Amino acid sequence: MGSVTELEAFLARLSREPDIDAPELQAYDAADLLLLDAARSLKLRDGDVVVVGDRHGALTLGLLHETALRGLRVHQDGVLGERALTSNATRVLGASPAQQTELFQHHPLGSSLFGGATLVVMQLPRSLSELEEIAWHIATHASPDVVVIAGGRDKHMSHSMNERLGRYFGEVTASRGWRKARMLTARGAIRPLGDPPFALHARDPELDFDLFAFGATFGGTAFDHGSRLLVQTLRERPPSPDPTHIVDLGCGNGVLAVTAALQWPRARVLATDQSAAAVAATKLTAQAAGVADRVEVHRADATDSVPTGWADLVLLNPPFHTGATVHTAVAHRLMRAVPRVLQPGGELRLVFNSGLGYRPLVERIIGPTTQLARNRTFTVLSSIAR
Incomplete structure (x- = not known):
């Protein structure tokens, strides 16, 4: 992975607020950097890129900062994450609410989030159930040639994550570790049959x-x-x-x-x-x-x-x-x-x-x-x- 000095300087300006903020906590991690570096080398089209699990805006705003993308579709389970993203977009990008709507929009899990998507960039959830639910929705609604890049900290990752993704994708590979983080890449969506596994x-x-x-x-x-x-x-x-x-x-x-x-x-x-x-x-x-x-x-x-x-x-x-x-x-x-x-x-x-x-x-x-x-x-x- 090349130099990320400029990107890290940008991400360091992000705040976790209104989520808990403290000296030992930060608004991005090494997994965010891995994902952003990988995304730059992939084919990116406006409206076809989805961000999932962005904790405080590092992935969404990092993509906007590093590329000319617009129309990102974003899913954050927590309302504090949503508010941190919009607050950081205002403070760091200077984007008004109207401008933010052109840059990214929030969606629930489902067809409006993943419909026709060709790239999904996500922070790996710690819960295998959450990962499976997300994977099911991607395989069901996204483009058949969708690529999923999912990053996490080594200490929170397990081979079970590869197995869960493997239920819905024909190919799942892991990157080398970097700064105690790594990335899984999933391709070859296997469209599920039957009803969703949740609730x-x-x-x-x-x-x-x-x-x-x-x-x-x-x-x-x-x-x-x-x-x-x-x-x-x-x-x-x-x-x-x-x-x-x-x-x-x-x-x-x-x-x-x-x-x-x-x-x-x-x-x-x-x-x-x-x-x-x-x-x-x-x-x-x-x-x-x-x-x-x-x-x-x-x-x-x-x-x-x-x-x-x-x-x-x-x-x-x-x-x-x-x-x-x-x-x-x-x-x-x-x-x-x-x-x-x-x-x-x-x-x-x-x-x-x-x-x-x-x-x-x-x-x-x-x-x-x-x-x-x-x-x-x-x-x-x-x-x-x-």
Whole structure:
């Protein structure tokens, strides 16, 4: 690979905001550089190039910077990634909203994203299910001669990724490693037969409803251990009086939102998540459980879609990482968004890894806090808004 000094200088100007930003985090990585270098040597036509999994705009804006391309089609599961891309396009390229529409457009997974595409440039997701869902859509909708270049960090890649791509492409090859990153190239799309493999669904013995998930839904169809302990406290130590306006903050597959809707039949539930796959999964989980009329689901950053002072109960099982990096800032950001939406006397019911010690923060920003449950891994707290 040749010199990337000028390209790196360009990418170094990108910001992760509004996603978590910190000195140890950056808006691009070596996989982005590999992909951009490879894309320059391929046949590129306006409107035929698709970018998937661009975390903060490095791939999309890098392609625009390095080539004369226009009309890129982009899919980012997370709304924070979308906002980072548009913000960086304004700040670094000086592109107005109207100009950005000419340069790139956001699409959901499906035919509008991949229809007729000849090149797909993507950051490899860590989830094999997400990779398979993307590969299925490419093989189904893209041009038969589509080329897929997918990059990732060595420590997050496995031969299973080659195998998943190999289900939908006749040829999958791996590049040499560079700066602890490498790239997979897939050609010879094999058009799938039958229905798409997603959404998945499964039922846990402790639940009376199925959990649904798409490839990028965090945790898939699992009833994770943290949510399991939180649900146990809802059943054994429910809020009093019964809540009527409930928020599931970071709803994932919808297990907390639907549990709350079933436990309190008169309650309205607002479920929010920045992930498009989580929002779609929660909608299916609520529909299958028969509570879709009372569970409203939004793709949003934290509590952006929740009116001020609306909630008398907020349920939160926050992540402890950002992307592949363990980082508590994501959870802190979500917790700091809670006070605005809680009514006086409203409750935050929070579960977290016990070693993270969130109690001082929630006591300070919300109010009196009680430990409701603790096991070898997780703690559940109840914090009452002042």
